[in-house]
Amino acid sequence: CFEDEDIEHVVQNMGDIQVRRLPVLNRDKRLVGVVSLADAALKEDPATVGIAMSGVVVPGGAHAT
Structure with a gap:
């Protein structure tokens, strides 16, 4: 992204x-x-950030240990 976006x-x-x-x-x-999304969460409407996070954060299955 660009700094003026x-x-x-x-x-x-x-x-x-x-x-x-x-x-x-x-x-x-x-x-x-x-x-980061965390940076954006401080500046943007929480609903907008939530929509973006839903596209990024995908529930996973079992994790290997």
Whole structure:
């Protein structure tokens, strides 16, 4: 995502591609940071973040130990 993108669009993108974190680039395509769903949860409507998380967090089966 880009540093000047709307957080709602970033959260939607995270859900679409099923990731919890995205690199943040400036318009010169230089890395300026990383944004996570947790970061977005602090800024965005909880329902919007919940929708994105439903696309990322998939219930798993038994875990190997």
